[in-house]
Amino acid sequence: MKDLGEPREASRSLRRNNRAIGSLPLNALPSTSDNLSSMPDFSIGVDLGGTNLRIAAVSGEGELLEKVTLGTKVALGPDHVFNEMCEAIQRLSNKHQTGGEFLGTGIGFPGIVDLQTGVLRKAANFPGWENYPVRAEIERRLGGKKSHTRVAVDNDARVAALGEQWRGAARGVESMAVLTLGTGIGGGIVLGGKIWHGMNGMAGEFGHVTIEPEGHPCGCGNRGCSEQYASASAIVRMAREAIAAGAAPALAQAASSDAEFGARSIYDLATQGDEPARRILQKFGRALGLLLAGLVNVLNLEMYVVGGGASSAWDAFAPSMFEELRRRSVVYAITAPTDPLESRTEGKTIITRALLGSDAGLYGAARAAVLAP
Numbered sequence: 092m093k094d095l096g097e098p099r100e101a102s103r104s105l106r107r108n109n110r111a112i113g114s115l116p117l118n119a120l121p122s123t124s125d126n127l128s129s130m131p132d133f134s135i136g137v138d139l140g141g142t143n144l145r146i147a148a149v150s151g152e153g154e155l156l157e158k159v160t161l162g163t164k165v166a167l168g169p170d171h172v173f174n175e176m177c178e179a180i181q182r183l184s185n186k187h188q189t190g191g192e193f194l195g196t197g198i199g200f201p202g203i204v205d206l207q208t209g210v211l212r213k214a215a216n217f218p219g220w221e222n223y224p225v226r227a228e229i230e231r232r233l234g235g236k237k238s239h240t241r242v243a244v245d246n247d248a249r250v251a252a253l254g255e256q257w258r259g260a261a262r263g264v265e266s267m268a269v270l271t272l273g274t275g276i277g278g279g280i281v282l283g284g285k286i287w288h289g290m291n292g293m294a295g296e297f298g299h300v301t302i303e304p305e306g307h308p309c310g311c312g313n314r315g316c317s318e319q320y321a322s323a324s325a326i327v328r329m330a331r332e333a334i335a336a337g338a339a340p341a342l343a344q345a346a347s348s349d350a351e352f353g354a355r356s357i358y359d360l361a362t363q364g365d366e367p368a369r370r371i372l373q374k375f376g377r378a379l380g381l382l383l384a385g386l387v388n389v390l391n392l393e394m395y396v397v398g399g400g401a402s403s404a405w406d407a408f409a410p411s412m413f414e415e416l417r418r419r420s421v422v423y424a425i426t427a428p429t430d431p432l433e434s435r436t437e438g439k440t441i442i443t444r445a446l447l448g449s450d451a452g453l454y455g456a457a458r459a460a461v462l463a464p
């Protein structure tokens with residue numbers, strides 16, 4: 092699904108504020124050129140997706156300096172991908188290093204990363220990558236300790252949460268959570284401007300919170316996980332079920348005539364008033380509301396940001412999401428703003444849409460490199 096939202100351009104004053112709260116003072120280390128240089132210190136963020144590899148140089152103040160996309164084939168295995176990735180990282184860092192200090196590299200992986208050892212433990216969509224020592228392999232290719240660059244590896248949804256907190260919908264909000272609604276549900280919690288990793292990096296698995304005890308089986312082995320009801324693939328599954336039951340003629344017609352039939356087509360039918368399609372997105376909204384209600388009750392954060400491809404169906408699912416949230420969460424009922432769509436208000440729980448789209452992962456990975464110990 093294509094994101095409908097576009098990132099807002101950062102204002103100059105916000106850039107200045109971020110400079111003040113950054114963990115590393117700019118120009119703390121001698122620059123390779125003279126002090127009058129206007130080239131900023133920067134870090135590199137990498138987002139490793141199933142179809143392409145995106146790499147960005149981001150200034151310490153959060154300004155995107157350059158972004159490159161490589162059509163790297165994940166199926167060719169980690170050695171091939173890491174060679175291409177590290178060549179591109181080196182090209183970018185050499186280019187921007189002429190004036191600013193290179194602060195490090197952050198990489199988000201679609202799987203569970205052991206933060207202590209830097210090993211990718213589980214990656215459902217990347218067969219053959221399991222137990223690959225991702226941090227050590229990247230450090231080795233970038234010149235190891237000699238290069239003096241830090242390498243931070245993390246889960247892609249966690250770094251995307253950090254990106255939204257740093258430069259996106261939650262800019263200026265210290266503690267928040269992000270739910271990324273894609274094929275599954277990714278998540279991340281940011282406390283005091285840093286990713287909350289839990290004991291070993293697994294905090295934020297919102298997609299596997301049970302919301303339907305005897306519900307649809309999930310790939311994790313459980314039944315009724317939230318991502319079986321509030322993800323883009325759940326929308327398609329619910330549509331196929333409605334078609335199979337003979338209760339959705341317009342959906343059946345779209346599914347047979349449209350080769351790219353997916354969550355987007357179902358959303359389009361819902362906005363045209365098709366009742367079965369509307370019901371699917373309402374069910375999706377209620378499931379998301381249920382999940383959020385649990386998070387709001389437990390965490391009592393200032394802001395919850397909803398992103399990912401399926402979040403572009405916001406206007407179709409938000410009313411039932413807010414209704415469910417109010418009904419299920421006493422904390423939300425007490426702290427809800429009068430208008431649920433209100434932006435940040437002191438003491439109120441704000442549920443809002445992500446702003447950065449797929450760039451959140453790039454900003455967050457670049458930020459994670461700077462925050463890494």
Ligand SMILES: [Zn+2]
Pocket residue numbers: 298299300309310311312313316
């Ligand atoms: Zn699950």
